Amino acid sequence: MDTGSPMLSLEDLxxxxxxxIGTVTAVNxxxxxLFQGEVMGLVGxxxxxxxxxxxxxxxxxxxxGRIASGRILYRGRDIVRMGKRELLSLRGSKIAMIFQDxxxxxNPLYSIGHHFVETVRxxxxxxxxxxALGRAASVLESLGIAAExxxxxxxxxxxxxxxxxxxxxxxxxSPDLLIADEPTTALDVIVEAxxxxxxxxxxxxxxxxxxxxxxxxxxxxxxxxxxxxxYGGTIAEVxxxxxxxxxPLHPYTQGLLASIPNIRLDEPKLKTMAGSxxxxxDPPAGCVFHxxxxxxxxxxRQDRPPLFARNGHKAACWLYR
Amino acid sequence: xxxxxxxxxxxxxxxxxxxxxxxxxxTKGKRFxxxxxxxxxxxCKGEVLGLVGxxxxxxxxxGRMILRLLEPTSGEVFYRGRAVSSYAGRAMExxxxxxxxxxxxxxxxxxxxxxxxxxxxxxxxxHGLAKGSGARDRTLAMMxxxxxxxxxxxxxxxxHQLSGGxxxxxxxxxxxxxxxxxxxxxxxxAMADVSVRAMILELMIRCREMFDLTYLFITHDLATCKYIxxxxxxxxxxxxxxxxxxxxxxANPVHPYTATLLxxxxxxxxxxxxxxxxxxxxxxxxxxPPPGCAFHxxxxxxxxxxxxNEQHLVDLGSGHKAACSLKTL
Numbered sequence: 001m002d003t004g005s006p007m008l009s010l011e012d013l014x015x016x017x018x019x020x021i022g023t024v025t026a027v028n029x030x031x032x033x034l035f036q037g038e039v040m041g042l043v044g045x046x047x048x049x050x051x052x053x054x055x056x057x058x059x060x061x062x063x064x065g066r067i068a069s070g071r072i073l074y075r076g077r078d079i080v081r082m083g084k085r086e087l088l089s090l091r092g093s094k095i096a097m098i099f100q101d102x103x104x105x106x107n108p109l110y111s112i113g114h115h116f117v118e119t120v121r122x123x124x125x126x127x128x129x130x131x132a133l134g135r136a137a138s139v140l141e142s143l144g145i146a147a148e149x150x151x152x153x154x155x156x157x158x159x160x161x162x163x164x165x166x167x168x169x170x171x172x173x174s175p176d177l178l179i180a181d182e183p184t185t186a187l188d189v190i191v192e193a194x195x196x197x198x199x200x201x202x203x204x205x206x207x208x209x210x211x212x213x214x215x216x217x218x219x220x221x222x223x224x225x226x227x228x229x230x231y232g233g234t235i236a237e238v239x240x241x242x243x244x245x246x247x248p249l250h251p252y253t254q255g256l257l258a259s260i261p262n263i264r265l266d267e268p269k270l271k272t273m274a275g276s277x278x279x280x281x282d283p284p285a286g287c288v289f290h291x292x293x294x295x296x297x298x299x300x301r302q303d304r305p306p307l308f309a310r311n312g313h314k315a316a317c318w319l320y321r
Numbered sequence: 322x323x324x325x326x327x328x329x330x331x332x333x334x335x336x337x338x339x340x341x342x343x344x345x346x347x348t349k350g351k352r353f354x355x356x357x358x359x360x361x362x363x364x365c366k367g368e369v370l371g372l373v374g375x376x377x378x379x380x381x382x383x384g385r386m387i388l389r390l391l392e393p394t395s396g397e398v399f400y401r402g403r404a405v406s407s408y409a410g411r412a413m414e415x416x417x418x419x420x421x422x423x424x425x426x427x428x429x430x431x432x433x434x435x436x437x438x439x440x441x442x443x444x445x446x447x448h449g450l451a452k453g454s455g456a457r458d459r460t461l462a463m464m465x466x467x468x469x470x471x472x473x474x475x476x477x478x479x480x481h482q483l484s485g486g487x488x489x490x491x492x493x494x495x496x497x498x499x500x501x502x503x504x505x506x507x508x509x510x511a512m513a514d515v516s517v518r519a520m521i522l523e524l525m526i527r528c529r530e531m532f533d534l535t536y537l538f539i540t541h542d543l544a545t546c547k548y549i550x551x552x553x554x555x556x557x558x559x560x561x562x563x564x565x566x567x568x569x570x571x572a573n574p575v576h577p578y579t580a581t582l583l584x585x586x587x588x589x590x591x592x593x594x595x596x597x598x599x600x601x602x603x604x605x606x607x608x609x610p611p612p613g614c615a616f617h618x619x620x621x622x623x624x625x626x627x628x629x630n631e632q633h634l635v636d637l638g639s640g641h642k643a644a645c646s647l648k649t650l
Contacts, residue, residue, distance in 0.1 A: 045515060045517075046485075159376075159603070188375040188541065188604070189375065189541060189542070189543075189582065189586060190582065191603055193587070194599045196587075215514065215515060216587060217589050218586075218589040221587065221588065221589050221593065222588075222591060224591075242592070245591055257589065259516050259519040261542075261544035261547060262588060262589050263543070263547055263583065263586055268548075269548060270519040270522060271519065272519040273516040273520075276487075276517075
């Protein structure tokens with residue numbers, strides 16, 4: 001991992017969705033650095049802003065969603081202020097994205113080969129159809145799919161194979177950043193394990209930097225170098241995977257870790273977390289987690305905590321002031 | 322826990338494939354989706370049996386046949402020793418009071434036009450168990466029991482005003498309000514967030530004690546079985562490949578498929594490394610299942626004989642059975 005200048009820097013990013021009853025602040029002041037070659041696990045429950053954060057990096061937010069403030073620096077260039085031409089040259093060829101449900105991401109009327117040809121030629125019209133198919137065949141091979149299947153249609157493939165097609169489409173332009181938004185949620189457990197193993201091989205083969213968005217901490221445990229835990233649109237905790245699992249600082253991370261089943265451990269029951277995630281139209285004052293926090297203090301109700309460093313990682317919690 | 326509540330014998334569901342008129346005339350023999358293919362097990366009073374499998378394994382279809390939401394192609398379900406198919410009319414309605422269901426998606430299984438109170442009291446009205454203020458009182462009591470409090474306040478709320486966890490509590494309250502003794506829980510926590518999952522699981526365990534329930538817990542997630550199930554049955558392509566006491570199956574999985582499933586569960590520990598590679602491929606089509614042992618194309622231990630011989634559950638003692646001749650002979 002290159003510890004020099006980050007490949008991607010989010011600076012105080014704020015994403016809003018104006019709706020009839022107010023404004024949902026889905027991402028509220030997130031700052032994060034990503035380094036070349038690392039896998040960052042972006043973890044949180046539904047509504048924590050992880051997917052919105054992922055979508056806002058290549059600026060794929062659907063209106064009325066918008067980046068209200070902050071910067072997204074990709075190799076020093078600010079994506080937020082980028083013109084359309086520059087943005088198009090970045091999407092796909094530098095920053096690629098795969099989504100949860102491969103069936104709705106593929107067009108049922110086109111063959112798999114057509115998806116690849118279209119993707120390649122949209123970015124470089126000089127590439128012939130034949131050449132694009134040739135490239136597609138070699139990408140599929142590295143994913144363990146026979147080249148003959150380029151003539152098939154999405155409905156002829158199993159769920160795991162469709163998701164491998166999706167990652168093939170993402171990789172054919174050799175991007176250096178891959179944003180994977182819950183890529184295994186629609187897959188069965190064995191296929192999920194196969195896919196995560198494949199991702200680990202591909203990251204080395206293609207020298208990828210990956211943001212792996214998931215609600216399942218167990219999924220990123222072995223793959224991620226670092227983990228970011230999000231809650232209520234903010235970063236609760238960020239640091240090396242090992243240290244997050246060994247010494248979670250934030251009470252939310254501690255609760256999350258205690259509520260996931262671990263069949264390798266002998267504990268008779270799961271711990272539960274009281275309360276439910278915050279209303280993002282009118283979030284709680286101070287720390288967004290304070291209404292559910294077992295260790296809440298007076299400060300927490302008034303002031304929003306910045307990230308404090310401890311044990312080699314950082315947590316947004318006043319306990320570590 | 323010796324009294325037998327539910328017994329399932331050789332339950333089979335073959336869904337005929339719909340084809341065009343010409344295809345029906347010109348092809349001989351109908352084709353079927355063999356969703357469930359000869360499943361047998363029994364449940365004792367107060368027990369929780371986990372029915373585990375990947376999508377397409379037939380676990381949901383099995384649950385639905387037990388509740389008689391689907392008529393089986395063949396086989397029989399017995400409730401307290403009496404065949405469920407022998408119930409009719411009023412008797413069947415009374416039986417439905419005693420056998421309830423919790424579905425996966427609390428968004429789809431609640432009517433958006435019915436308030437929480439209406440949804441939960443509805444079964445009471447349908448079965449004529451209570452009406453008016455009596456129904457209201459029983460509903461409020463059930464709401465408090467499942468943690469929907471303050472019940473008075475939530476009674477008038479509509480599903481869209483509730484969180485996902487609260488909705489699933491409404492679904493549970495609605496299933497339990499007729500005082501059933503058997504509940505089929507079909508992936509009750511699959512849609513929920515991690516922190517909500519633990520809460521729902523905890524609630525189901527508490528309800529089991531409070532109301533003396535017996536659960537058939539259908540899930541694709543073996544890990545959650547550890548916290549709620551007494552026994553588990555593993556399904557693959559419409560058949561049970563292994564069944565036994567939960568602890569015993571977890572500690573000594575006999576069927577290679579069970580071992581693979583256990584190995585595939587994500588472990589929340591960065592230091593953990595899998596010891597065996599995952600098998601290639603995915604669950605085959607139940608329209609044309611592989612001959613012999615259905616798992617043989619993916620099985621790391623497969624031998625030529627696995628292609629030829631159909632496998633049957635073999636008793637390994639203390640209720641642990643597995644269908645793999647390589648491991649049980």
